[in-house]
Ligand SMILES: CC(=O)N[C@H]1[C@@H](OP(=O)(O)OP(=O)(O)OC[C@H]2O[C@@H](n3ccc(=O)[nH]c3=O)[C@H](O)[C@@H]2O)O[C@H](CO)[C@@H](O)[C@@H]1O[C@H](C)C(=O)N[C@@H](C)C(=O)N[C@H](CCC(=O)O)C(=O)O
């Protein structure tokens with residue numbers, strides 16, 4: 001237990017009513033989860049306003065309230081604290097409550113539209129192989145060294161982040177790599193964290209439902225760099241046209257990486273094959289099991305980060321060649337009929353284009369590329385026709401299907417994807433709402449040497465429809481269907 005005063009350290013307070021010397025059991029931002037002697041933080045969300053649940057929080061045992069707007073009537077037994085921004089206050093309070101754990105390890109944040117999970121997970125792998133205790137906060141899972149925890153968000157809420165960082169402190173973790181999503185920055189989930197470095201991978205079309213304009217989306221990502229101290233490093237992909245923007249206002253030491261431009265860290269692709277690629281980095285040749293230009297960028301970002309964190313260059317290069325692909329990222333299976341199935345988490349136009357470009361450069365003959373793809377419901381609608389266009393322009397056959405329709409109609413989502421298909425490609429498409437049936441049809445259509453790409457869900461093990469998640473695993477399903485295929 002800590003006092004409210006200690007928890008509020010560093011939070012700018014506009015007004016206080018009542019004692020801040022009271023003991024607080026826990027911090028809570030959801031009235032449905034409040035317990036005895038908790039402090040309730042009222043947050044203005046997209047759907048609800050936490051201020052409306054203050055009475056409910058008090059009824060459930062909260063003894064203090066942190067809010068942006070004070071209620072009209074005070075309860076004399078309760079301490080009320082007014083702050084400018086509930087999300088920001090929550091993040092600073094969470095850090096204080098858990099003993100400012102980000103200060104006790106070397107935390108590196110990874111932001112960008114694509115590549116966050118890949119870069120942070122491979123950094124985790126590399127530092128583990130180098131013999132360190134390491135933490136990871138990613139879309140797929142949270143790792144406290146060898147212990148795995150399930151997660152619901154790419155960048156969880158501030159309490160979840162700090163709780164796991166504290167577990168990392170307890171475990172003696174030295175390095176932690178975390179994904180920093182634009183939602184996370186915008187909702188200030190990472191406010192108050194002390195980063196030793198930040199990495200920018202790239203910026204392309206996504207989440208314009210939430211951020212409204214591309215400029216706003218870009219500026220949100222940039223805030224991670226603006227927040228760095230001058231002891232930290234800021235590492236950016238300078239081949240990306242927004243790479244330099246990230247460095248504009250940072251106090252941190254600035255570093256760049258690139259395949260095409262002049263940069264502090266450079267790489268060249270010497271050879272690209274299905275099972276790996278040969279890269280040249282710092283005048284040394286290094287084998288990467290991960291293929292495609294986009295993974296050359298990821299490998300370079302990892303190399304640069306490990307160097308900036310003080311690992312020996314030759315040691316880093318040796319470890320880079322040992323890194324294994326992340327689940328659901330270009331994960332492939334080759335059937336006995338020599339049909340290749342690739343499962344990839346490409347759920348943005350840029351990622352889909354990159355994966356299909358990579359597949360197309362690796363084609364050796366007349367094999368067909370059959371793509372199974374959908375778009376998520378309750379997410380950026382404007383990427384649907386673009387992904388429809390990319391899928392059909394770069395594949396021989398496309399089966400549009402469902403990818404977590406959530407509260408939307410799957411048929412309408414598919415129609416919005418089809419709207420982006422050019423007339424000359426219309427005969428390439430099929431629409432099958434049931435994702436398993438769509439994958440099965442792709443398997444039946446495939447001939448020897450053909451390549452099936454199942455895009456969008458990667459590592460996910462569910463299909464979400466109207467709030468219900470049913471078990472669904474693209475890789476398991478495609479593998480089973482191909483294994484059962486008797487051609
Ligand atoms: C769009 C979005 O990001 N929403 C997040 C946001 O929810 P919200 O603003 O809708 O919250 P709300 O329902 O309006 O509630 C406002 C406040 O009232 C409180 N409340 C509400 C009801 C009640 O009875 N009592 C109560 O106290 C809530 O706890 C909350 O504090 O705040 C919640 C609490 O932190 C998040 O769980 C929620 O994530 C939702 C589930 C989500 O799907 N987020 C996705 C889009 C997301 O964040 N994605 C990014 C990754 C994207 C990428 O990788 O490309 C991520 O980092 O995961």
Ligand SMILES: Nc1ncnc2c1ncn2[C@@H]1O[C@H](COP(=O)(O)OP(=O)(O)OP(=O)(O)O)[C@@H](O)[C@H]1O
Pocket residue numbers: 112113114115116117118119139154179201202294295297298328329330344345346347350351352354355458
């Ligand atoms: N550096 C990169 N540039 C462009 N595309 C990439 C890059 N790295 C991976 N991809 C593609 O994007 C997909 C998602 O990769 P990854 O999961 O690493 O991204 P992410 O940024 O974590 O995504 P999310 O926003 O969902 O957390 C991959 O399956 C691959 O198709």
Ligand SMILES: N[C@H](CCC[C@H](N)C(=O)O)C(=O)O
Pocket residue numbers: 154347375376377379403404456457460
């Ligand atoms: N982090 C991304 C993941 C999208 C994955 C895709 N399968 C979907 O459900 O839209 C999001 O929440 O927008």
Ligand SMILES: [Mg+2]
Pocket residue numbers: 116117118138139140154179
């Ligand atoms: Mg991710």
